[in-house]
Amino acid sequence: MRRVLFALLLTTLPAGAAEDIVSGLSQDQIEINSSYAGGEIMVFGTVERPASPAGRDIVVVVRGPDTVVTVRRRDRVAGVWINRDAAQFNTLPAFYFLASTRPLGAIADAETLDSYGLGAMHLKPAAIVSHHDPLPFRQAAVRQLTAQRLYTESPGAIDFHSENLFKTVVPIPASVARGQYTVEVYLFRNGDVESVQSTPFFIDQTGLERRLYNFAHDRPLGYGFLAVFMSLLFGWATSVLMRRPGD
Numbered sequence: 001m002r003r004v005l006f007a008l009l010l011t012t013l014p015a016g017a018a019e020d021i022v023s024g025l026s027q028d029q030i031e032i033n034s035s036y037a038g039g040e041i042m043v044f045g046t047v048e049r050p051a052s053p054a055g056r057d058i059v060v061v062v063r064g065p066d067t068v069v070t071v072r073r074r075d076r077v078a079g080v081w082i083n084r085d086a087a088q089f090n091t092l093p094a095f096y097f098l099a100s101t102r103p104l105g106a107i108a109d110a111e112t113l114d115s116y117g118l119g120a121m122h123l124k125p126a127a128i129v130s131h132h133d134p135l136p137f138r139q140a141a142v143r144q145l146t147a148q149r150l151y152t153e154s155p156g157a158i159d160f161h162s163e164n165l166f167k168t169v170v171p172i173p174a175s176v177a178r179g180q181y182t183v184e185v186y187l188f189r190n191g192d193v194e195s196v197q198s199t200p201f202f203i204d205q206t207g208l209e210r211r212l213y214n215f216a217h218d219r220p221l222g223y224g225f226l227a228v229f230m231s232l233l234f235g236w237a238t239s240v241l242m243r244r245p246g247d
Helices: 002-007 110-116 135-147 206-219 222-244
Strands: 020-025 029-033 041-046 056-077 079-102 127-130 149-157 165-172 178-191 193-206
Touching: 002 056, 020 178, 020 193, 041 178, 056 135, 056 165, 079 135, 079 165, 110 193, 149 193
Parallel strands: 029 193, 079 149
Antiparallel strands: 020 041, 041 165, 056 079, 056 178, 079 127, 178 193
C-alpha cells in the first residue's frame, strides 16, 4: 500500500522547471472513540525536478488547532505557595510536531525559522500578556507541552527511500485536541525555502463521545443540570449499595 502511495507522487514534468516538492498523507482524518489510545499518520513526498542532494533539506511540521496557553509562576510566601505572576500566550498550537533531515540550526538561520514558525521556540503567538519578561514562561510552556507529548521535535527523523522519495511518521497521542490540523512540508536549499506544501487533516470524535461533546457545547445549561443530576443519582445509588444490614 505504501509503495502505491509513493508511486502516485511520481509524475512527468517539463524539463528545466524549478525544484519543487509534492507530499501526501496516509490518511486525512483520525476518528477518536472511547478506546482510542493514540495512533500515527505517515507523511510522504518526493522532490520534483531535483537538483543535487547536497545542500537540500526537508522539514515536516504538523500543527493545530490554535489555543490559549497560560503559564503561572508560584512562589512561597509566609510558608504558603501562591501564584505570584503569569503569562498568557494567544493562538499557540495545541499540538506541534516537527521532523527534519538535520537540526534546525544547521538548516536555516533564526530569522528564517522565525518567519515560518519552525521550532517550538520560534512560534509566534498573536499576543502575549505578561508583566515581566515572557521568555522564561514561554520556555516553561514548551517544557510542559513536550512532557505531555504534545510538542515534539525530531531532527534526523526524515527517512529517504531513494534520493528524492522521503517519509516520516507522526505520533498522535490520545490526549490530542479535536479539530483541524495542518501538515506543512518545506524544501530548503542552502538555507532558503524553495517550496512549501500545506495539507489539512482532521481529528474528530465519533459515537457517544461525539454526541456528548455536541450536547455540552450546544446546550451547556442542560448539560450542566444533567451532570449534577447524574452525580446525585450515582451518589444515592452508591449509598444504597454500600448500606450495611440493620442501618
